[in-house]
Amino acid sequence: PLKMKTAHKKYCFALDLKEDKRLIAAYKAHHKKVWPEILQQIKETGILEMEIYQVGNRLFMIMETKPEFSLEYKEKQDQKNPKVQEWEALMSQYQQQLPFANSDEKWVLMDQIFKL
Numbered sequence: 110p111l112k113m114k115t116a117h118k119k120y121c122f123a124l125d126l127k128e129d130k131r132l133i134a135a136y137k138a139h140h141k142k143v144w145p146e147i148l149q150q151i152k153e154t155g156i157l158e159m160e161i162y163q164v165g166n167r168l169f170m171i172m173e174t175k176p177e178f179s180l181e182y183k184e185k186q187d188q189k190n191p192k193v194q195e196w197e198a199l200m201s202q203y204q205q206q207l208p209f210a211n212s213d214e215k216w217v218l219m220d221q222i223f224k225l
Contacts, residue, residue: 114138122170122216126163127203133166136203146192154183170216180218193200 126133137195140161150161162169187193201215210217 118173118174121219124168124216125165125203126203128166132203147196154186
């Protein structure tokens with residue numbers, strides 16, 4: 110019998126960088142050599158693919174995950190991981206919240222409004 114392939118989940122997020130060309134360049138440089146511990150954590154929390162796109166100072170992140178992936182689980186795992194916390198503190202120097210983000214929110218989950 111044919112096995113039914115379980116569909117992956119897809120999440121899209123937005124975030125702004127501080128409006129400074131040097132800071133934006135530094136942020137991009139960090140993402141050319143992401144720490145191996147961060148890449149490992151991303152994979153271990155159920156993320157299969159992750160891409161970040163930039164236009165001006167705005168970033169868009171697209172994640173494809175395993176069907177059982179949970180944002181809440183990932184958040185809990187990230188909170189317990191000192192290397193992830195160190196990376197997040199480093200990245201925070203370059204990031205700023207979107208004007209409409211909640212006070213504790215960096216990357217804001219986007220709503221899909223169209224699909225072909």
